[in-house]
Amino acid sequence: MDKPKLADVAKRAGVSLTTVSRVLNNRGYIGDKTREKVHVAMKELNYYPNEIARSLFIRKTYIVGVIFPTTNNPFYGQLIYHLENFCEALGYKVLLCNSGGREDKERAYLEMLQRHQVDGIIAGAHNRGIDIYQRSTMPIVGVDRYLAGHIPIVSSDNYRGGVMATEHLIDRGCKHILHINGQLSLETPANLRRNAYEETMKRKKMPYKTYETVDDYISRMFDENPKIDGVFASDDLIAACVIREANKRGMNVPEDLKVIGYDGADMTRMLLPELTTIKQPIKDMAEEAVHLLMNQINEVEEPTVDNITLPVQLIQGKTT
Amino acid sequence: MDKPKLADVAKRAGVSLTTVSRVLNNRGYIGDKTREKVHVAMKELNYYPNEIARSLFIRKTYIVGVIFPTTNNPFYGQLIYHLENFCEALGYKVLLCNSGGREDKERAYLEMLQRHQVDGIIAGAHNRGIDIYQRSTMPIVGVDRYLAGHIPIVSSDNYRGGVMATEHLIDRGCKHILHINGQLSLETPANLRRNAYEETMKRKKMPYKTYETVDDYISRMFDENPKIDGVFASDDLIAACVIREANKRGMNVPEDLKVIGYDGADMTRMLLPELTTIKQPIKDMAEEAVHLLMNQINEVEEPTVDNITLPVQLIQGKTT
DNA sequence: ATAAATATGTCAACCGGTTGACATATTTAT
DNA sequence: ATAAATATGTCAACCGGTTGACATATTTAT
Incomplete structure (x- = not known):
């Protein structure tokens, strides 16, 4: 009743262990009839080779750890979907880690992944100061997160996106544009959106102010800025909340208030197609991340940390 | 430069392999100073025990395969998030499989998971006729999918939800209510929503018709039913598309057309809070699925297939 | 003072595969 | 006719841990 093993297959097929292994791995010489016999035996026994045993010997698991909030x-749902797809296409499996933004969980996951001998890690969940990233010599790629000096990053052109969003609101006639950003302490390239906003406003000699997503930042923003007529939200979910709050306060979008979001994920565009947003090339980012990781895993040249920045795109909706 | 192994730790700490193993697994007698020495050596070497080797011996991987479209x-994004969380809390890791609705991929994933010796599988991606589910004796739980006779299913009360949605539209005064459903061939408990719709309409002696999500079903629906004034969509994404199309055709929601969706996932409710919907208890479903799986893994009694059905809830928005 | 508990060690077998060395028998090519 | 290629086998070592049996030395409890 135990799981059949290679020895069971060999016995049933009337061949040696080595022969079965050869059939399995397609190496050495094997006759057609023998190969057939082995296959029949495997089918009859419902045999699946034990990858754990194989992994142990070849010292490679073909597993990639993926850590995101x-x-x-x-x-993230879309990014992870594509990451998994690209990995799968290359014969790699994905161990999913939802850090939930908690440093302790991220740390625990990193340790777990090392114990599990994953071949590499793709992460975008960094809470500053996780030294494992520093110490690690394992292949790692960061998505939209600075993890450690030697770890390459894939992100989209956040600065350009920030400029595009801000200039778009200005072009649409907004005079009092506010920005909402995630926590500055996260040290992500996404902070460039904020820099872009602030520098663009400065250049245009317009007043600017950034709110961070803490507590009741949305109602505070409205209360403190009665003349507000434009909001650049650093992601689409925040933008949706801003629109909701504006409506609650009797403001019409886009007449009284123009709102532009950021990300442009598939699901957001399905559910809220009217939202103007800066669309990140999520699929391409996933592809590049997997590509960079594979380069490290297969030790393809590149001793240089080559960060990759992909272009963003303004999607004109009806909220601006 | 190789990864340190248990033998390296033993040498550095000046103890035997067995002693290190005892420290690692907390078995047998170990003195405090010895334990300390071993820990120091592990830290100095940056040693992580090889779970692959351990898994091979104990014949358990603490990995759960999760297969969804x-x-x-x-x-699914929310469901998978919670599944991963509950697994993690119990010391299990998740191998993520996005089948993309393709039978060949699902089959390949199932085989891969068996080779990888996962302790169990949670799946909700079934394209009929995947015999591996039938043959398998491995712990499996289905979420909203009939996989095989002996595989327990977790789902929400789809029939009740269908009745609630339909009656709600009737209560709001709709006379010509249509339903949009996924493919009937999928054999999912979600088909009960359709049954509920059709039976409720029949009971009320009202005309009914169900469209399946194929080709340009939405515009066809509008074209073929000029008097349409209510739509029960079997998920929120479809509902969003219906609303968009209605607006495009100059119909106002909810004045001219009332629309109710299904699922009520967190992200949908953030992006489209005005949508009336039937909310599934996604987190609870995840919890039950993991619970049922653990029962199987740990061979807790229950030879009976106990399917679990959880209650749904109507969320009144502004689209009905 | 002595038995029991504690602390550590050595040794060998095992988990389920892979691999290289070597042997031998049968086909195939020149 | 003979060398090379093909087909299969046996054997042993290995991947990096775990575990049980057994031995011995030191503490602790009665």
């Missing part, structure tokens, strides 16, 4: 989010 | 969807 959560799959329960249009951006 | 995609993480790029509010419902």
